[in-house]
Amino acid sequence: SNPGRRFIGCSNYKNEKYCHFFQWIDPEIVGRAKEVANQLRNQVLHLKDEVAKLNEKCAEMKNKKLKWKTDMAMLDAEALQKSLTLSPSLSDYPLRCCDSRGRTLTVSQINRLRELLPSPLHSIYTDLLGCMFSCKNNFSIYNSVIGTMCLCFLI
Structure with missing residues (x-):
């Protein structure tokens, strides 16, 4: 009664x-001053609750945005993979693999090897392939072939 x-x-x-x-x-605060003080205290409490709700909503929206970006990247990677598989000019594009043998593979060869990958590695490959082509000039991808990871660069 005496806030x-x-x-x-x-x-x-x-x-x-x-x-x-x-x-x-x-x-002692009396009369109208006490009434105003109580109203102000209630407004502050209400606004604090509202800010907390808005912060929760903001966090939810950030999570949704991140999920949508991830989904879009996956769709872009799938579309890119299909275009690489169908495009003869890109499927013959040479890639240098930095493994112990220093091999040079084409995109079509890597796609054939990719089909041998277990499902989790296949999704990693698809994600990284999408990242590779979003950087245009200077990029790298990780490609796993039967447990051996190769770091690939465009020549």
Whole structure:
């Protein structure tokens, strides 16, 4: 009933050594001032709740945005994979693989090897292939062939 009004009291309030000392420091707020103080306190509490709800909504929207970006990247990678498979000019594009043998493979050869990959590695390959072609000039992909990871660069 006295929000914000300062007081002095016994520090042992919640244990058996409590001496019942209590005294107000500030004068009592009366009438309209007390009513306005209570309204302002209620508004502050309401606004804090609203800010918390908006922060939750913002976090949800950020998560949705990230999911949509991921989904779009997957769709782009799938479309790119299909275009690489169908395009004769790109499927013969040479890639240098940085493995122990220093082999040079074409995109079509890598696509044939990709078909041998287990499902989790296939999805990693597809993601990285999409990243590779989104960077235009200077890019790399990781390609796994029967457990051997190759780092590939365009020649």
